[in-house]
Structures are given as structure tokens and as C-alpha cells.
Amino acid sequence: MTGAPSAAGSPRVWLAIVLIGVATYGFRLSFIHLFGRIDEVPARITRPLRYVPPAVLAALVLPDLLTLRPSLTATLLDERLIAGAVAGAVAWRTENIFATIAVGMTTLWLFRFVVFA
Amino acid sequence: MSDTLLDGDLWAGVRDVSPLMLGIVPFSLVAGIAAVDAGLGLAEAVGMSVIVFAGASQLAALDLLGSNAPLAVVVGTAVVINVRMVMYSASIAPYFADYGRRLRAGLAYVLTDQAYALSVAEFDRNSDRSRWRYYLGAGASLWVVWQIGTVVGVVVGAGVPDAWGLTFAVPLVFLALLVPAMKDRPSIAAGVSGGAVAVVAAGLPLNLGLLVGASTGIVAGLAAEVLGE
Numbered sequence: 001m002t003g004a005p006s007a008a009g010s011p012r013v014w015l016a017i018v019l020i021g022v023a024t025y026g027f028r029l030s031f032i033h034l035f036g037r038i039d040e041v042p043a044r045i046t047r048p049l050r051y052v053p054p055a056v057l058a059a060l061v062l063p064d065l066l067t068l069r070p071s072l073t074a075t076l077l078d079e080r081l082i083a084g085a086v087a088g089a090v091a092w093r094t095e096n097i098f099a100t101i102a103v104g105m106t107t108l109w110l111f112r113f114v115v116f117a
Numbered sequence: 118m119s120d121t122l123l124d125g126d127l128w129a130g131v132r133d134v135s136p137l138m139l140g141i142v143p144f145s146l147v148a149g150i151a152a153v154d155a156g157l158g159l160a161e162a163v164g165m166s167v168i169v170f171a172g173a174s175q176l177a178a179l180d181l182l183g184s185n186a187p188l189a190v191v192v193g194t195a196v197v198i199n200v201r202m203v204m205y206s207a208s209i210a211p212y213f214a215d216y217g218r219r220l221r222a223g224l225a226y227v228l229t230d231q232a233y234a235l236s237v238a239e240f241d242r243n244s245d246r247s248r249w250r251y252y253l254g255a256g257a258s259l260w261v262v263w264q265i266g267t268v269v270g271v272v273v274g275a276g277v278p279d280a281w282g283l284t285f286a287v288p289l290v291f292l293a294l295l296v297p298a299m300k301d302r303p304s305i306a307a308g309v310s311g312g313a314v315a316v317v318a319a320g321l322p323l324n325l326g327l328l329v330g331a332s333t334g335i336v337a338g339l340a341a342e343v344l345g346e
Contacts, residue, residue: 012182012188013157013161013182014161014164015188016178016182016188016191016192016195017161017164017165017168017169017178018168019188019192020168020169020174020178020191020192020195020196020199021165021168021169021170023192023195023196023199024169024170024171024174024195024196024199024202025225025226027199027200027201027202027203027206028202028205028206028225028226028228029206029221029222029225030202030203030206030207031203031206031207031208031210032206032209032210032213032221032224032225032228033218033221033222033225034210035210035211035213035214046204047339047342048335048338048339049200049201049203049204050303050304050338051303051304051307051334051335051337051338051339052197052198052200052201052331052335053201053294053295053298054295054298054299054304054305054307054308054311054334054338055307055308055310055311055330055331055332055333055334055335055337055338056177056194056197056198056311056327056331056334057173057291057294057295057298057308058295058307058308058309058311058312058315058330058334059311059312059314059315059326059327059330059331059334060177060180060288060291060315060327061288061291061292061295061312062312062313062315062316062330063315063316063319063326063327063330064285064287064288064291065288066316067316067319068316068317068319080285080288083285083289084288084289084292087289087292087293088292088296091292091293091295091296091297092296095293095296095297096139096140096293097139097140097143097144097290097293097294098139098140098142098143100289100290100292100293101143101147101286101289101290101293104285104286104289104292105283105285105286105289108282108285109281109282112280112282
């Protein structure tokens with residue numbers, strides 16, 4: 001998550017943007033364009049799709065909150081994990097993005113600049 | 118119904134989507150901040166928000182671009198996140214079936230989680246609506262706020278010291294999307310196993326941990342669904 005200035009201005013970034021954009025627009029347009037020819041998406045396709053959001057989001061989030069270290073104490077005493085746990089509880093109770101970010105960032109700063117400082 | 122641009126149905130879409138901006142504004146700010154952190158300039162950040170216009174996939178792509186992941190991993194991850202749009206497209210398509218091809222192509226561009234959910238609910242409730250106007254009112258509002266938020270995020274992100282860890286907001290946004298997505302046993306199994314495997318596999322090269330974790334999660338969700346039947 002640290003900055004990589006080398007990525008700036010590179011054709012690689014624009015290529016990624018265009019490829020993702022074209023594929024995403026294709027997904028959006030797919031059935032809106034085709035409708036009339038296909039009535040329903042087969043269950044064989046929709047069933048696994050249901051689990052894409054939780055699986056991908058969790059695989060994105062957890063490594064950013066939790067890094068396995070040699071000792072259990074070192075693994076658990078991590079401001080990112082503590083802030084993530086508190087923010088997760090807020091997300092569960094409120095389902096509000098703003099509240100989740102506000103509480104998560106405040107907890108992170110509290111532990112980074114005060115408790116663990 | 119009048120033919121002026123801001124007629125009743127378009128305005129109703131704008132009005133109904135406005136409470137959702139409480140979530141979209143911080144989300145778009147984070148997209149701008151994450152773009153700066155990944156080394157993107159303003160043009161690239163806005164280019165991504167205009168061309169891709171799908172928040173979760175943008176954040177994932179930026180995260181991976183910033184850690185110099187291979188292009189195939191960056192694109193593949195974002196594409197997997199956006200496959201869900203096919204479901205929205207299939208679900209909303211019958212409501213747009215009478216419209217011309219150009220209008221449908223334009224409407225497809227602003228298809229998002231929020232515009233989809235709001236519109237389908239409204240179409241079911243109120244059959245008198247001009248559907249494309251209502252949907253466009255919601256979709257275009259989201260688009261405008263998303264672009265403005267990205268620009269503000271880039272400016273803010275460039276001015277705040279790294280020590281503040283502003284990019285920690287990225288996993289927090291994902292967390293806020295993840296928690297409501299884990300609503301039954303199979304989806305909880307998908308999330309828990311996907312996340313656990315991704316943590317253990319975090320050291321794999323080419324950011325393969327993400328792919329391995331996500332695939333494991335999808336299989337676990339399907340397995341839990343079969344076992345629960």
C-alpha cells in the first residue's frame with residue numbers, strides 16, 4: 001500500500017484502465033443489449049456469482065488488516081487489526097460506509113499516535 | 118409528462134438516490150486518495166473514474182498497481198469484482214427492452230449497484246414512471262458525485278502526510294461492503310475462508326494470494342450451500 005511513483009504516467013496504468021473499463025462496460029451492456037434473445041441467466045452461472053462479492057472482498061480486506069508474524073502477540077498487537085475489528089463491528093451495526101471509515105481511521109490514529117507511540 | 122430535462126421522473130431518481138450519497142462521497146474520496154497513493158496523477162485518476170466507474174474494482178486495481186502487480190493480475194482482479202454487473206444487466210434488461218439500441222447503450226454505462234437496486238425497486242412499485250428517466254436521474258447523479266469526489270480525493274490525498282495512513286480507508290470501505298454481503302451461512306463461509314486463505318497466502322508472488330483466497334471462498338460458499346440443502 002506504500003506509494004510507487006514509478007506507476008505514474010506509465011502506459012501500463014492507462015492500459016489497465018482501458019482494459020478494465022472495456023470489460024466492465026461489456027458486463028453492463030451484456031443483457032441490456034441482448035434482451036429478447038436470452039430470457040434468463042442459467043443457475044449454473046448465477047450460483048457461483050453470489051459468492052464472488054464476499055469471497056473477493058474478504059480476500060482483499062483481511063491481508064490489509066492482518067499480517068502473520070512469528071509470535072501471536074506480535075500478530076494481534078497491530079493497530080490495523082484493532083482498527084479493522086472495531087470498524088467491522090460498526091459496519092455490522094450500521095451498514096454505513098461513512099461511519100465505518102470514521103471510526104476505523106480514528107481507532108487507527110488512536111493506537112498509532114497514542115497507545116503504541 | 119413534460120419533455121423538459123428536469124421533469125418529474127428524472128428528478129425523482131435524483132431525489133431518491135441522494136441519501137445514498139452519504140456512502141458514495143467518502144467512497145469516491147478514498148478512490149482519489151488511493152489513486153495518489155498508487156502513483157497516479159489527476160488525469161489518470163479521473164480517467165479511471167470515468168472509464169471504469171465502479172468503485173470496488175477501482176480500489177482493488179489501484180492497490181495492485183501501487184504494489185507493482187503484473188497487469189494481468191490487476192485487470193483480472195478488477196474484472197472478477199465487476200462480473201456481478203452481468204446479473205444486474207440481466208435483471209434490469211426487461212425494463213429497458215422497448216428502448217432503442219443507442220439509449221440502452223447509454224443507460225448501460227451508468228449501471229451501478231446503487232442505480233440498479235434503486236431503479237428495480239421503483240419499477241416494481243410504480244409502473245407509471247418513465248423508467249429510463251428515473252434510472253438516469255439516479256445513475257447520472259451518482260456519476261457526477263463520483264467524479265467530483267475523485268478529484269477532491271486526489272487533491273486531499275496529495276496534501277496529507279503518509280504517516281496518517283489515509284489509504285487505510287481502502288480496506289475500511291471494503292469492510293463496509295463485505296459485512297452486508299455476508300448475510301447467510303454460505304456467504305459467511307465464502308468470506309471467512311476467502312479471507313483466511315488470503316492472509317496465509319499473502320506472501321505468494323504476483324499477488325496470487327488474492328486469487329487463491331477468492332477462489333477458495335467461492336468454492337467454500339458453494340460447498341456450504343450444497344451441505345445446507
